[in-house]
Amino acid sequence: MLAQRSVFTMMGDSFLPLEDQFDGQLTRDGYLVKFILERDSYDDVQTFIDLVGIGDFGYFPDYEGLRRKAQSRKKLLIG
Numbered sequence: 001m002l003a004q005r006s007v008f009t010m011m012g013d014s015f016l017p018l019e020d021q022f023d024g025q026l027t028r029d030g031y032l033v034k035f036i037l038e039r040d041s042y043d044d045v046q047t048f049i050d051l052v053g054i055g056d057f058g059y060f061p062d063y064e065g066l067r068r069k070a071q072s073r074k075k076l077l078i079g
Contacts, residue, residue, distance in 0.1 A: 014021050019032055026032035037045060049055065056068035 019027050019034055027034070050072070055072065057065040059065065060068075
């Protein structure tokens with residue numbers, strides 16, 4: 001988990017979306033916030049994620065993650 005910069009989340013055994021579980025109490029109490037990104041902000045968000053170093057290799061520090069990181073860098077350089 002440390003290599004993947006990850007954490008566990010605790011959830012109930014319901015198949016409902018997290019915001020609907022516990023009768024919406026998590027949202028009402030401010031423990032859960034849903035962010036909806038506008039479609040035209042995706043490129044800016046991806047640029048920010050790349051700048052701060054969050055990406056496939058950070059979550060999957062293996063050969064596949066490294067391959068994906070190299071591919072995304074190539075796309076940035078070529079355009």
